[in-house]
Amino acid sequence: MAGGSAIRGSRVGAGPMGESERGEAAPRVRVAYWCANRHDTCIAFAQGIEVPETWDCPRCGLPAGQDEQNPPPPPRNEPYKTHLAYVRERRSDADGDALLEEALSKLRARRG
Template sequence: MAGGNAIRGSRVGAGPVGEVERGESAPRLRLPYWCANGHETRIAFASDADVPELWDCPRCGLPAGQDQRNPPPAPRNEPYKTHLAYVRERRTDADGDALLEEALTRLRARRGM
């Protein structure tokens, strides 16, 4: 059993941590960003940092800009395409029929029909 007068989680000479011991904080800019849903997000940047034009809204995920009256539009999501849809973009029905006939001819020759 440990001694009853031990101070746990501390070290000799430890005192309260305050602004004096940490030093002064760097100068900051707090800039507002607005998304298309009207959410406002205030981000703190160092005063000498490059400020991004767009920032992702932490509430809805849409891009946010610094102009409240004209926020950036939501990105367009392309619908999911199947493999067949991509094939049909590259080939016509006539090409597909020719490839199918060629494959069937090879299959029949292999089976001896």
């Protein structure tokens, strides 16, 4: 006989009685969701809670809604903006030129 454990093949919580030993499961409600790619997902929620209107599709990640004929649209992804792009949104070219000229004149005044 090879050395081993007396509880090999078992797991924590396992027992001869099974589910009745652990107690009753809470009542559940199953809700179906559909995404824009027509993937359907059925999620089980505890009965009596507020069910969310949208759920992320586990297959494609798009938002899924409860109306099969009218799923929520995919979110619009904004392209990555650099720091310079954000600065240009806040300031016009004339404002930028004025700030640059002001900074250069202060620098020239310091140098003498």
